[in-house]
Amino acid sequence: MAGNETGRRHSRDDVAEAALRILDDLGLADLTMRRLAGALDVQPSALYWHFPNKQTLLAELADRIVAARTAEPLAEVAAWQDAVRAEADALRDALLAYRDGAEVVSSTLALGLGSPGTVDRLALAVARGGFDVETSRRSATALLHFVLGHVSHEQQRIQYDSLGVLVDHPESPLDEDDPAAAFAFGVGLFVGGLELSRSRT
Amino acid sequence: MAGNETGRRHSRDDVAEAALRILDDLGLADLTMRRLAGALDVQPSALYWHFPNKQTLLAELADRIVAARTAEPLAEVAAWQDAVRAEADALRDALLAYRDGAEVVSSTLALGLGSPGTVDRLALAVARGGFDVETSRRSATALLHFVLGHVSHEQQRIQYDSLGVLVDHPESPLDEDDPAAAFAFGVGLFVGGLELSRSRT
DNA sequence: ACCTGAACACCGTTCAAGT
DNA sequence: ACCTGAACACCGTTCAAGT
Numbered sequence: 001m002a003g004n005e006t007g008r009r010h011s012r013d014d015v016a017e018a019a020l021r022i023l024d025d026l027g028l029a030d031l032t033m034r035r036l037a038g039a040l041d042v043q044p045s046a047l048y049w050h051f052p053n054k055q056t057l058l059a060e061l062a063d064r065i066v067a068a069r070t071a072e073p074l075a076e077v078a079a080w081q082d083a084v085r086a087e088a089d090a091l092r093d094a095l096l097a098y099r100d101g102a103e104v105v106s107s108t109l110a111l112g113l114g115s116p117g118t119v120d121r122l123a124l125a126v127a128r129g130g131f132d133v134e135t136s137r138r139s140a141t142a143l144l145h146f147v148l149g150h151v152s153h154e155q156q157r158i159q160y161d162s163l164g165v166l167v168d169h170p171e172s173p174l175d176e177d178d179p180a181a182a183f184a185f186g187v188g189l190f191v192g193g194l195e196l197s198r199s200r201t
Numbered sequence: 202m203a204g205n206e207t208g209r210r211h212s213r214d215d216v217a218e219a220a221l222r223i224l225d226d227l228g229l230a231d232l233t234m235r236r237l238a239g240a241l242d243v244q245p246s247a248l249y250w251h252f253p254n255k256q257t258l259l260a261e262l263a264d265r266i267v268a269a270r271t272a273e274p275l276a277e278v279a280a281w282q283d284a285v286r287a288e289a290d291a292l293r294d295a296l297l298a299y300r301d302g303a304e305v306v307s308s309t310l311a312l313g314l315g316s317p318g319t320v321d322r323l324a325l326a327v328a329r330g331g332f333d334v335e336t337s338r339r340s341a342t343a344l345l346h347f348v349l350g351h352v353s354h355e356q357q358r359i360q361y362d363s364l365g366v367l368v369d370h371p372e373s374p375l376d377e378d379d380p381a382a383a384f385a386f387g388v389g390l391f392v393g394g395l396e397l398s399r400s401r402t
Numbered sequence: 403a404c405c406t407g408a409a410c411a412c413c414g415t416t417c418a419a420g421t
Numbered sequence: 422a423c424c425t426g427a428a429c430a431c432c433g434t435t436c437a438a439g440t
Contacts, residue, residue: 009404033433046405054433110304110353112361142387145350146343152311160313186343192397193390210423234414247424255414
């Protein structure tokens, strides 16, 4: 691990790493500047030398979380439908890799922060189907909204299951027995909608 | 207005109304229990007689926000596609009616609180197309995620425009010039995907 | 370049007690 | 039935000053 536990001075990267560790161990609610400072054996005010505020720190975490995707642009030969599905799956995997990952990315995105790379990649995959830029962009943001919402619920359910030790689920219509299948279905709807809009041109 | 400004005692409804007013005037970030208590001329602890905690209060607000939809089940004769689009539009309108409405509903939903009526209504509209219960439910949640994500961004942009007085938009790919059109496009993708899945049976 | 110490202006929630 | 008063255990952020 990169964080120095003996020496006293830290880099911006150390702070981000420690924050990611707290996020994964305790969740977003417990990721406070004071706790983070404590983990680094530092006063809370020290963090503000590395990041101007908490939002910026969270944006950095969001970027690191989504950047961990498998990433390869996928063989050019593959059908655009497969490319879209692959991008969506990779994004879901990246979000699931960290506790509350979807919420971190979602809130960062909602604040207009974070790198636009995520939408761009999705849009690129869609554009391979021959759709114009505007259509590709709109499809990508719509799909992104679905992915974030879906994985948010998925992660919240995980947390409840491990905490409430199974609430004998009250049959909430948003709870899923097979998250992966429900996810694939949702992505399929998008791809299908795009296919149909194309055959209608 | 229902809230009594002269008498000292309040009902649960008074508290919810005052909270909605603060939400609409100042936004979710400024809707604190202490500020709410101040608006009601009451100690913060008094609120906990009406609501067990803040989350429950927010869930109540979320229910009120979405319950304000035009609601009529739509003529039975209408095509299911129109029913889905109408439900989506009505939901968007309801969310837009209150400042940060989408965020309130979204966070409440993410916590598993709030009435399941919203998903049920969407699912019902989808089911009119002859889809089975599982498909209808999954489609409804996917569509709901899109609606919430979309309107969240829309409302955040409104706030930025009124605050930052136009940031000469940095061309973020998530910003929309025509939100209503982008919304209709996203909903159309869903409906199209459903149509295609039907024609493939 | 990186951090301390101390403060400012807040939070949500609990609980005994009052009317 | 509805509220007060006082406390508990926290927050994010700023800023002069230190090394």
